[in-house]
Each structure stands twice: as structure tokens, then as C-alpha cells.
Amino acid sequence: MTGSGWKEIGLAAGLVILAAFVPLVTDGYWLSIAVTAMMYIALATAWTLFSGPTHYISLATGAFFGIGGYLVATGMSDYDISFWVMAAVAPFVAVVLAAIVGAATLRLSGIYFVIFTLGLAEMIRGLVSWVQNNFLGSRGLYVLTDFTEAHIYWMLLIIAAVVYLIGWLIERSRLGFAMKIIGNDEGVAKHLGINTAAAKVALFMITGYFTALVGVVIAPRYSYIEPNLVFSPELSFLVVIMALLGGTQRLWGPIVGVIPFTLIWETISVSFPNATTFYLGLSFLLIVYFIPNGFVGLVEKLARRRQG
Amino acid sequence: MTKPGRTLLKVQGLTKRFGGLVAVNNMTFDVHEHEVLGLIGPNGSGKTTTMNLISGAFPPSDGSITMNGQRLSGLAAHQIARRGVSRTFQLVRVLPGLSLVDNVVAGAAFGYRKRWGAEAEQFARGLLERIGLGDHMHLPVGSLTYIDQKRLELARALAGEPEVLLLDEWLAGLNPTELQEGIDLIAELRREGRTIILVEHVMDAIRSLCDRCVVMNSGAKIAEGTPRDVLSDPEVIRAYLGDE
Numbered sequence: 399m400t401g402s403g404w405k406e407i408g409l410a411a412g413l414v415i416l417a418a419f420v421p422l423v424t425d426g427y428w429l430s431i432a433v434t435a436m437m438y439i440a441l442a443t444a445w446t447l448f449s450g451p452t453h454y455i456s457l458a459t460g461a462f463f464g465i466g467g468y469l470v471a472t473g474m475s476d477y478d479i480s481f482w483v484m485a486a487v488a489p490f491v492a493v494v495l496a497a498i499v500g501a502a503t504l505r506l507s508g509i510y511f512v513i514f515t516l517g518l519a520e521m522i523r524g525l526v527s528w529v530q531n532n533f534l535g536s537r538g539l540y541v542l543t544d545f546t547e548a549h550i551y552w553m554l555l556i557i558a559a560v561v562y563l564i565g566w567l568i569e570r571s572r573l574g575f576a577m578k579i580i581g582n583d584e585g586v587a588k589h590l591g592i593n594t595a596a597a598k599v600a601l602f603m604i605t606g607y608f609t610a611l612v613g614v615v616i617a618p619r620y621s622y623i624e625p626n627l628v629f630s631p632e633l634s635f636l637v638v639i640m641a642l643l644g645g646t647q648r649l650w651g652p653i654v655g656v657i658p659f660t661l662i663w664e665t666i667s668v669s670f671p672n673a674t675t676f677y678l679g680l681s682f683l684l685i686v687y688f689i690p691n692g693f694v695g696l697v698e699k700l701a702r703r704r705q706g
Numbered sequence: 707m708t709k710p711g712r713t714l715l716k717v718q719g720l721t722k723r724f725g726g727l728v729a730v731n732n733m734t735f736d737v738h739e740h741e742v743l744g745l746i747g748p749n750g751s752g753k754t755t756t757m758n759l760i761s762g763a764f765p766p767s768d769g770s771i772t773m774n775g776q777r778l779s780g781l782a783a784h785q786i787a788r789r790g791v792s793r794t795f796q797l798v799r800v801l802p803g804l805s806l807v808d809n810v811v812a813g814a815a816f817g818y819r820k821r822w823g824a825e826a827e828q829f830a831r832g833l834l835e836r837i838g839l840g841d842h843m844h845l846p847v848g849s850l851t852y853i854d855q856k857r858l859e860l861a862r863a864l865a866g867e868p869e870v871l872l873l874d875e876w877l878a879g880l881n882p883t884e885l886q887e888g889i890d891l892i893a894e895l896r897r898e899g900r901t902i903i904l905v906e907h908v909m910d911a912i913r914s915l916c917d918r919c920v921v922m923n924s925g926a927k928i929a930e931g932t933p934r935d936v937l938s939d940p941e942v943i944r945a946y947l948g949d950e
Contacts, residue, residue, distance in 0.1 A: 583801060586801065588762075588784050590816050590817060591816035591818070591866065594784070
């Protein structure tokens, strides 16, 4: 174990404690922004666990997130199951889906994987809408709980902290090292004795689990759930953009991408509610063109320049 | 060199068809422990395909490969690596995003004799020193010269302490000075008693390094024996130079 590793996790723990005080010093508008930011921090960090080392851009975030949110809503609305039971069950449905997707896409690489995950998320959205409209009656689903914004914020903070801790542990494990090698040259990885398929699917399942868990926890905030809201392709793209803006080579990268972008996105959504897709595309282009390695890349370039 | 020992690797009736093309046709040969076996032949004769079949890059259409009586053919590449077969690639493939030490640790962490953590790093440093990269340990991989990248790849292949090492044209593309260094390096591995299968075009290397050679042409074995014998075999000369 290196000293910098402990320093990193110590710093992260300090930030988590600081972040826990946010609901005590503010409420209303800024707390609602903080909840949104914390949701994206958890999502983007979970996304980076898999997509960071492998460079496989996954657009399945909306699908996993939707499974979490939608199952909680169905369970509570239609079957009177408690929130906590659904919170325990729903993420495992996402894990099963991640395993199936992983197994199905092992032979796909690069752009094909991106398209597959996008298509999958859209297919699930369509399927759930269709089932609901034709068999369950097209009524909405309600998620009624006693949670306040502060409760939701703290739950998201715990998820984000756990995801970060898991990522930190994976980075120091053989699995993390295997993922780095896979990201460099998957063919070589196989010949070094790495079961690349198992490693990739394992990571994708972890990402799926936590993405769905975020969907579960955020559901009470929406209170009224319909498939198009939670199986959102926009969400999938936003998570990719935020993670890339921060930089995916470091675990803390997505966090520094999420915070400014949440504020920018909030401004855009309020000022130009009908042109969000346009701005989404524009931000994507600008980030990929001007800061391809994100803030992490910029910071490390500056650090190198100061050293050399 | 150490005396060649028992049969380690057995290739029997190995065949690979790509559609209608038979790239490897009914190859049969043995590799003995502590032996350097040269797999030679003109371009396109199926040498690299044979190496790819042994290392499990793709499965054979027919035939079998066994090591110590265990079947390797039909296993995935990572399973074959874990059973003790390491390789380098015809076009060098180092891991550019990793440090030199991590490149070598990559070979130790998942391979035949597994090492991890501080032990693996120390082992990797030792290998880098031995292979002649001791002074470059802190350089980025991208700044290495071609032969140094080849050295690094070799260190990575050795890091799992394989039973059999596959070197696919490891000496190709080196200038004369580098070539001599490269030959010396492999000669040292030979003296250590390692079992090596070598695909090679450089005749000097074949003569000085190989205990035995298997000669391929159009996917099939046309000769087998000591380098001196096979290189004077009329059929081998015809395969390399044509009929006249």
C-alpha cells in the first residue's frame, strides 16, 4: 500500500464528512441542487468503475437507473411492498440485466458496445411503457414516503461514498489491475492469463447495482413515476458527459466534473427548457474537442509541467 | 545448455482451416523440456498460425495439443496462459498506459506462477535488470526504442515463469547490433534450461540457438531435425528458394 493511496482515501473521507453538513446549512433551492449533484456524483463514479479502465462507453445508465426507480414505484404502488424491501431487491434485478448484457456484448467492442447499450436502454423503456399501457392500465405510479430532501441527500451521499470506497479497493486489487491491462490491450490481457470476459462482466454488474440503487433512492423525490421519466436516455448521456468532463483515469475525476456541470445544466434547463438536447450535444462536442482527458488530464498536465 | 529432457509439449495432427484455406495441415511434433525448438519456413507457411493455436488465440479445427499430458487445445487463451504457456507477439505489443514495472507485473499477476504486490514488483525489477532495462525503469513505455520494447515484452512473458515460452519472430526488425544483443539474450535463456519455441527467419539465430527445427511449408511439416540437417535438406531449400 502506498502513502498516496491512504492520503487519497483520507481526503475522500474528509470530504464526505463535510458534504454531510450541507443539508444543515441550506435548504430549498441549494439543497435541491445538492441532491441533484450528489445523484450525478454517485452515478458518474459508478459509471467510471467500468467505463474508466476499459474505455467502453456505456449508455446503459438510464436502463439500470430506470429499473431501480420503476421497480420501487411498482412495488409500492401496486403491491404495497415497503420502500426498503424494494430497495433491497431492485438493484439485483439490474445486476442480472448487467450480467446478461455483459455476456451478450463480450464480443462487441468500441462503437458497437455504445450502440448496443443505448438500444438496450431504449428497448427497455419502450417495453415497460407498452406493458404498462396495455396490461397494467396507463395510470401513474406513486412513491409516497416520509423522506425529506435532506434524507434523500444523505442516502445518496452514503451510496456515493460506498461506490468510491469500492472503486478505491478495486483499483488496488488484481481485478483493478486486470481492468487496466484490458483497457490497454485486451488481446494481450487474455494471453497473460486474464479471464477478460469474467472481469468485464463483474465490473459491469457492480456498476449496474449501484446505478439502480441510485434510481431507487431518487424515486421518492419524483413521487410520481412513469417509464419515460426514469428510463431516460438524457440521463445516460449526462452521466457520460460529466464523467468525461472530470476525467475517467482517476476515481475522483467524475466528481470534479459533476459539480460544475450540474450548475451549468441547471442554468440551461431553466433558461432554455426547449433546447436542452441541443446544449447537451454542444457540451459533449466542446468537452471531447477541448479537454479530451477532462479536468484530471489538465491537472496532471500542469503538474508535469511544474515538475519538468 | 542443459540436456533436453522428457517430452513437455505434444502437437498431434494439428489442423486449422479458415474457410477453404488450410493454414495449418496435420502438424505433428514434440517439444522436449529444456529445448529450443525452431519453427521455420517461408512466409505464409503457417508458423504464426501454429503459435496462435498453441497459445489459444483461436481454437484448432482438428488435432490436439497437450502439455504434461494435459490437453491445451480447446482451452481459452487465458486458461492456456495459466497452465504455463507464455508468448510474445510478431508485432510487439507492450502496454503503453502502464509503467515498465507494471508491464512486467502484468505477466506475473495472472500467469503460471502468480506473484502479486511487493513481491511481484521486486521480481519485475529483477527481470528488467536482467533483460537490460534496469536503467530505463522510470521512463514511459512510449519512449522506449524498438528493441527495448521487445525486451520489455520478453520480460513480461518471462514474469509468469512459464513452462513453455513462445517467441514469434522476436528478432525481426532489429538492426545488426541489436540483433547480436537479442541473440545473446535468447542464448542466455537457453543456458538457463528454458523450453522455447521460436519462430524465426534470421538464419544465424536459428543455427546458433535452436537444438532442433521443424520446417513448415504451405501449412504442413516438410522436415524435422538439427538446424544443420534441415537447412541442407533439398526439400527445405526448394521450399525457400523455389525449384531452380
